[in-house]
Amino acid sequence: MADTEAQPSRSRDLDKLLLRPGNLVGANFDPGEELRDDLAKSAKVLVVGAGGLGCELLKDLALSGFQNLEVIDMDRIEVTNLNRQFLFRFEDVGKPKAEVAAKRVMERVSGVNIKPHYGRIEDKEIDFYSDFIIIALGLDSIEARSYINAVACSFLEYDCDDNAREETIKPMVDGGTEGFKGHARVILPGVTPCFECTIWLFPPQVKFPLCTLAETPRTAAHCIEYAHLIKWDEVHSGKAFDPDDPEHMKWVYNEAVKRAELFGIPGVTYSLTQGVVKNIIPAIASTNAIISAACALETLKLASGCSKTLSNYLTYNGAEGLHTKVTEFVRDKDCLVCGPGVLIELETSITLQKFIGLLEEHPKLLLSKASVTHQGNNLYMQAPPVLEEMTRSNLSLPLFDLMGKTTKTTLHVTGTTSKNDKKTSVLRKLRVVFKGVDGVTDMDTAGGA
């Protein structure tokens, strides 16, 4: 014990992993102080969501050597968050989650800088997301996951052999919980399955048939959904139901009670009414902590190479005993999101307006109200109005000319599509090839079709 390190530093424990060589490590692991300093100074990580998982993720990452973090969340703090979102206090109720979470972590972990973004993920420019080495997802909605996944995959480029180009891979780490269960996964677009490749892991929620609600209610939930989905519209013509308005919720509850009494059905409570109407997913601190910790650890490993990484999907179930399982899912080779992109062949004469119309009809896309960007240039934007006006004149011009007469290029389009009767915003990558121009042969287009 010659060297007792009388003055331990903040990175005492992390240094063991980052400064020492190892055998079970990532391929490009280069241990040393430089690695530690790079992680602290230049590795920027985005945390999406500042809820149950997001709060934990920010803390875990701040204590895993990362000093440049950003967090985005559109929600404000509610009382029901306080049993697990440990960065929030009672007096914070009503404030934006991202701002309070960032402030609290910075107060406690010196040297860490966290930039909060209070707003919707869809409202950020795509470029905003390209700035981060890793995106960590702490979300509870499938739509939001899908969106970020598409954004991260949009950066991906393929070489001529259809292999993902490593420098364009934007890794994601994703977590999710429900009660005593959860999952953590690592997504390396183009290498491991993206969120969309394995979308079947998240089956859509089953809804009650309307005729059951209207004619043969049997359970308390049927009575609640009758009041919520049928009776409300009958009575309040045109006024939208607001699940966050306690008066609205009480009205639905009272109507559900009346209906349950009429049919002799037990079990309608106010708590159940809220649960059914808002589709509340039970959530506790411990599961969030476990899943976020796994995600943060994978983020550290991806960024530093200090150990192997999870390949590629971890499930945790703590309800009956304790079960953890790693599954190696495979990519969907035909995935529209992480694949090389939908190939579209065009005449050089087609106008941008016509092209946008074509996207609506394309069987693989069915994309309406599309905005189009080419290598960071906005060719046409549906919103905001200022941008719409600025780009409107492009609509009548040939697309070929707008893209600098490149015969073969990649475009990004955003718009809405219908999925399970629900409109969702999507981002798609398209590979556009112009016919009848020099340099394009049949050989070029055959490969990726």
Added chain:
Amino acid sequence: MAEPKIKYDRQLRIWGEQGQAALEKASICLLNCGPTGSETLKNLVLGGVGSITVIDGSKVDAGDLGNNFMVDESSVGQSKAKCVCAFLQELNDAVKAKFIEEYPESLIETNPSFFSQFTLVVATQLGEDSMLKLDRICREANVMLIFARSYGLTGFVRISVKEHTVVESKPDHFLDDLRLNNPWPELRRFAESIDLDVQDTVAHKHTPYVVILVKMADKWAKSHGGSLPSTREEKKEFKDLLKASMVAADEDNYREAIEASFKVFAPRGISSDLQQILNDNRAEVDSNSSDFWVMVAALKEFIANEGSGEAPLEGSIPDMTSSTELYVNLQNIFQAKAEADCLVIEQRVRYILKKIGKDPNSISKTTVKSFCRNARKLRVCRYRSIEDEFNSPILPELQKYLTDEDYSVAVGFYILLRAVDRFAANYNSFPGQFHGGMDEDISRLKTTAVGLLSDLGCNGSTLTEDLINEMCRFGASQLHAVAAFIGGIASQEVIKLITRQFVPMSGTFIFNGIDHKSQLLCL
């Protein structure tokens, strides 16, 4: 005040008012408040446990700032227990939080009776010697105990309780209790009262599948000498008969009946898991028996007598295609039977209590009711003492793990986590804890591990060089993310133990932070 209830809404939906009340009554003691212990308590304080007592003798140093969120720069030089306790209190003022600045090892040594005041002790980062002693103390005092430790990219969680019984085990997938293979007279009569040959197509497609199956099973039994379908051909024939009874293609109730027909084919009587509990020695009750075992004794009598081989009816039915009226009637029939069964068990419970010299009313009606509703799902968990596991692990299991590829890393970590304590006892530091001397530590750790394996009866077994190297590289570090994971698991198990809901883990959970292929080892 409604506020606390709203705050806990998302967890009340999991463990209910009763589970919450149990948490709020519990007093938890934490030994060592490094990141592993602090993170464990954080999750429990947020959930609203009654009280916490943090025990740690160390002062906060700069190294702690890098892995423990509960301390900050202003804490350096101060008692770690005090700083962690203050932060935890900030998270939830409903929790009574206190701290004692003392090393757990010395408390275990000098004041063993101290621990008897707690519901549960969470012991983190303890060495083998202290673990053994504390386990003895807590078992003696009937205090629940959980060990947790994080070490580099590995760590473990181990519950140590003599016996833990669960009524509300809340399994995810459990066959509902419809008795389609053994309907009681009222259910049979109800089914008989419904005519399936009616011309009314609306009525036909709104007859619940329970009625359809009871009638069809009855018809089958009459033409098959009283027995139900058992061979593959018979089962197919039964389903074909159901299909043939449909009058339109869109009859969801018949589709549900065909899907649920396996419930008719299921064997009658209770599961082997429940039989094992009934056969347990503890079901022979005396004045020392717990309420759980008194109720098991009553259950055993019920099954042998009134139940004719079946457990009390659960009483609830799943949603199914049906007219409201038939569904509600069916629900009432199930509920009435469940209540009747429960009443019989209650009488038997009161009688047994009297017989063993206890107050016949010492078990409430609500408790008996919940027991009856969950009778098919009872669970009894027992944990070997740490001493037994350390000195005489279950050898066939250990040998199986050592040769099974899926377990090799986890069991390697298990051996190494114990070997580092031996190492520390011999060399006054953990392998790789300090700068330099790595090669020597690696070879010393290897020798120690091989010696340990041979002491455990696994002569000739070895661990991979890679894993031994990694263990030395870890150098007893506590990484925050690993500590948060281990602490998360520990707090999850604490909640299950205290609420007496869900099923706690068995064996020792070994965390594998390299590729997440963690395992439970039952030694």
